[in-house]
Structure formats: structure tokens, C-alpha cells
Amino acid sequence: MDSTLLQQTPLQPDPGIGSGRAHTPLGLKVFGVLLIVGGLVSAPSTLVVLFATGKAFVDGSGREYSVLTMVLWAALVIALAFTVVAAVVLGVRLLRGRRRRARLIAEAMAIALVVAFACDLMLYGVNESLWFIGVMALILVAAHVFVDPSLSDERELQRRLRLMETREEMEEGTLGLDKSGAGFIELDFFNLFWIFVIASVAGVVIESIYHVLVVDFGHYEDRAGLLWGPFSPIYGFGALLMTLALNRFHNAPVPVVFLVSALIGGAFEYFVSWFMEYAFGAVAWDYTGTFLNINGRTNFMFMCMWGALGVVWVKLALPALLHTVNLIPWRWRYSITAVCAALMIFNGVMTLVALDCWYSRLAGAAPDNALEQFCAEHFDNQWMEHRFESMSIDPGAAHRSS
Structure with missing residues (x-):
């Protein structure tokens, strides 16, 4: 590390070290x-x-x-x-x-x-x-x-040292790794957000290919889960759960990773199916009649697929993901992430609003505010049915209190 940097800025005792206190920006x-x-x-x-x-x-x-x-x-x-x-x-x-x-x-x-x-x-x-x-x-x-101290250094010396360390880690290919050794990657907002985004896109690609080749050969069906873009949030959140649960066990034997991933994936798939039906009367998949299915919300085959995806994710995909994310210019990484996160949040919020308006229209309620009128004009029933081809909504199947 360049010693001239240390000479330019005199070291002073940090009041935050050891005491839990620091100058608050x-x-x-x-x-x-x-x-x-x-x-x-x-x-x-x-x-x-x-x-x-x-x-x-x-x-x-x-x-x-x-x-x-x-x-x-x-x-x-x-x-x-x-x-x-x-x-x-x-x-x-x-x-x-x-x-x-x-x-x-x-x-x-x-x-x-x-x-x-x-x-x-x-x-x-x-x-x-x-x-x-x-x-x-x-x-x-x-x-x-x-x-997070890695994202908000109060002192100029800490900030400049952090930038140098970031540049060195990018050159060495270690940026984003958990330096404590407790886990594979740092579980900060930056890493988790891009895990969600990349897994959401990968999920759409995998599910679309599976549908074309296995479910209905030669027929393409839109498998996206948000209003805009090739994103399937169930895979994004599933990848987050896998990462949070298995980050400390990335060196565990493959059978252990497979079993934990299968249980997490199956439980998550079951919860999402139940949540969508309870809130919107929506059914996006139904495994009734398949081998070892649980209320038609998940089954043995898809739990095994979740297990296999978990193994691939923990053992192979995370290193490749870190390499891909680190291609973002280091000076812009947090600014780009903030903008993309804002767009993704907006996409998610509008998706929930559009689904709720779709539910209300099917329940016989007329739009009664500007937002519902906007959805009725731009995301009508035909548009929603085309965008969410695998989903059907039955207001009578929902269990809302109002």
C-alpha cells in the first residue's frame, strides 16, 4: 500500500473504537x-x-x-x-x-x-x-x-484507505468476500440486492426453458413476476434465503446443502402460494395430483429441484455472481445500486398495486381513485392476463377481512 497516503493525513485516535461511540454524520x-x-x-x-x-x-x-x-x-x-x-x-x-x-x-x-x-x-x-x-x-x-462502517467512513483517512482497499480487492478478485471467514460473502445491502436481481432474471430464463421443453413443448409462456422486465421475484427471494441460510455453510458437504436447500425452497414455495391465494385469490401453480405434493403448493420433484439449485447456487453461482457484480466500476457501484434499487422497488410496488386493482375489478368493484383508474386504463384485465399468463385470480378464493 502506498505509504505517501499515510504521510498526507496524520493518524489520530478514533473515539469510536472500543466504545461504540463515534462522531455522528x-x-x-x-x-x-x-x-x-x-x-x-x-x-x-x-x-x-x-x-x-x-x-x-x-x-x-x-x-x-x-x-x-x-x-x-x-x-x-x-x-x-x-x-x-x-x-x-x-x-x-x-x-x-x-x-x-x-x-x-x-x-x-x-x-x-x-x-x-x-x-x-x-x-x-x-x-x-x-x-x-x-x-x-x-x-x-x-x-x-x-x-454500516464499510459504506460510511467518517474520517478522511478511513475513506481513502477504504477506496484503496476496494480497488486492490477488485484487482485480486476478493471484493465482496466475507473477510472474517465466518461466511462466503459479506451480507451487506449491495451484495444482497444484486443477488436478488441476478437470481430473478436467471429464474425467468430457467423456468421459461423448462416450460418450453418439458411442460408444453414448443410453446413459450411469459414467466415474469413483475410488471416490467424479465424478473421473477420468487427466485430472487429464494436465492436470498439460500444465501442467508447457507452462507456460513458454503463448505458443507453437498448432501447437506441439497437437503437444506430443498427444505427452504419447498417451504418458501408453499408460503408464496398460500400468500398469493390468501391476499388475491391468485393461483400461479398447482401441483395437485403429483407425487408427494403438499396441498398442491409444492411437491417432491420441485423440492428436489430447489435442492439442486441450492447446490449449484452455493457451490458454483456465488463466485461467478461476485465476479459479475464486481464488473461494476468501483467508483459508481453504490450510486448505480441505489438507482437500480429505487427502480426495482417502484416496479414491485406498482406490481402489487396492479394485482390489487385486477383483483378489485374481478370482484366487481369500480375504480374509485386516480391510481385505480390509471391501472384500469394501462393494466386492464387483458393486459394482466397476457403479462401473467400462468396466473389466475378468483376473488372468491381470497380470505381478506375487507
């Missing part, structure tokens, strides 16, 4: 304030719903609903209550410069927000509260990126 203070304000603003309504849920369980007033609906309702309220408390705690810690456990709190909040989002969508469809959850998630992601 202005941007991180803003995120802290937003988290606190968001938590405090939503606290009263969350408490009201929490008490109402408890009362419904105690006095039996919720008996008109199914047990599953009540469980989802309870999970939603608990997740929101945890998010409110964690947001305030995390915001206070960021303002005070205490970041030692900030990343752990942020990750716990992310899990709670995912649970709240899924439960809310299944119970009520696309509604106003989802936008609040989405805004909280965006604030959390931004704060999480700033909390």
Missing part, C-alpha cells in the same frame, strides 16, 4: 430524527389497535373471524408495536452516536416490517397503512447503509 442524525418521529407519530394508533386486539381475544368478539385471520391480525399488531419501539430506540442511539448494536436493531426492525407488510397485505390488500410501512422500510434501509 449529519445525514445519520437526520435518519435518527425521522425514525424517532415516525415511531412517536404511529405509537398512539398502534396502542389503540394493540388494546383492541387483546380485547377481541379476551372477550371473544373476534369469533366471527377465522382463527388464521385472528393470528394474522395479532402478528400484524405485534410486529408494528415492535417496529415503533425499535424505531425510537434506534433513532436515539443514532443521535447519541451509539452504533455498536444499531445494525442488529435495524435488522430486527427489517424482519418485523416484512411480517407487518405481509400480514397487512393479506388482511386488507393494498391500503394506506402499507405506504407507512414502506416509508419506514426506506428510512431503515438508508439508515442501515449509513450505519
